[in-house]
Amino acid sequence: MIKSMTGFGRAEEITGDYKLSIEIKSVNHRYLDLNIKMPRRFFPFEAEIRNIVKKYVSRGKVDLFINYLDFKDKANGVYLNKNIVKKYLDIGLELCKEYKIVDDLKVSHLLNLPDVISIDEPKLDEEEIKAILFKVLEYACKSFYDTREAEGKKLFEDISLKLELLSSTTEDIKERYPAVLDEYKNKLYLKVNELLNGSGIEENRIATEVTLFADKICVDEEVVRLISHIKAMSDEMKLDVGIGRKLDFLAQEMNREANTILSKSTDLNIANYAIILKTEIEKIREQIQNIE
Template structure:
């Protein structure tokens, strides 16, 4: 079954120590165009992450965002007193008061107001939560996001397969209509040939050998039987390829080129207005197919 290159997957984990989210978006691209946004402590894992994505997603314009933050409920809510700094500061103030004979009643309040004694949340020492989380713990989160992207791609691929095969069936219908009308076209050609034959055989410059050669060339030029057979074969091959388990986007593009070649040849050789109109319809459906193939993996 076909897979779309358009995909989206997200995986989230929240613990008492951290909140981590992996979000992956994928769009159309002829090759793998990968953009990563990683937290600082995962920068050394970039090559490994790229290899995992390449193996899993193969092609597409892929954006991966790996967010890692501490939840708000683990942040320090208010200021705190650094007891060691307070004690050292208070003792220094006591020494200074004894030295000059000053009263000591306000020393505590004075010590609290000095820099470094009362610390704001930003000034407090914190553990590096990022360094405490191992890559082995976060790797399943990336794998989960990749699985969801691929599931999204498969679901989109099923929709695309149904749509593309409807265009193929329309071309089949128009080809069948072409075959149904072809005997009438051949009869018209025969009548024109008989009329011209009557005029030529009465001419003094008539050359039977030259006439036979040109007649055979003319008949071969107008015959579209082989093109119809090849077009029907290409349409069947195209439909079979959409059911292959492996990626088939490029293969389908090549088959679509062959389908277009046969349609164009039928149009150029038919020399018939009705078939020309059917050819235009087939070309229109083929363009729809090509547009959708651009999104096939």
């Protein structure tokens, strides 16, 4: 079953010690573009996080947000790095002496300098935090997958209806073609008869003209290929792999055949059928852009 490239998923876990929430969303994209925003403590797990997400999506622009809130008291984990403070002060004093500038350094300035203050985050067992992270990530990815699958089902149903219309319209063209030849032949008889004032009509010449006309407007090959493409697209949509690019290719080929039919047409009915084909194919192509 086809899946949409547009989706959203969310999962979280809350305990007395922490809150971990994960959101994942995606939009159309030619390839898989996975962007992850997460706290630094999860950086060591990035490769594994990517591998988990790739189990659920193969194409699209995917944004993953991981938020972690620790409820534990951090007050005892704040430290002043005195050696670094001393170095900053020494550098400041040296600047004042060498360039004769007034020292306006304040405590608030010092506290904002890099590495003056360090905070020791509560230490969690790496395997424990990893297990929690991956569990919540799996839940978020499953939710994300379900929304894409639900949207894909809607796309499948709508495109299937359009393919049925394409198929019936193609059959209409196929059935209309012999009538067009008969109408042309009758008009040709009337015109020649009028010009010759009822004199004998050369049947061979009429047959030759009809044959030339038939060759000119013949769309048998286009109809056969179009029917083949419609079936191929219908079959392809039943597969459970990344099929968006293949469907887009088939839609382009279908549009090519519809254009040829329209350009060859001298009959209003067939021209209208070809326009219906082009219109529906364009709608299908727009929807295919959202298929993984």
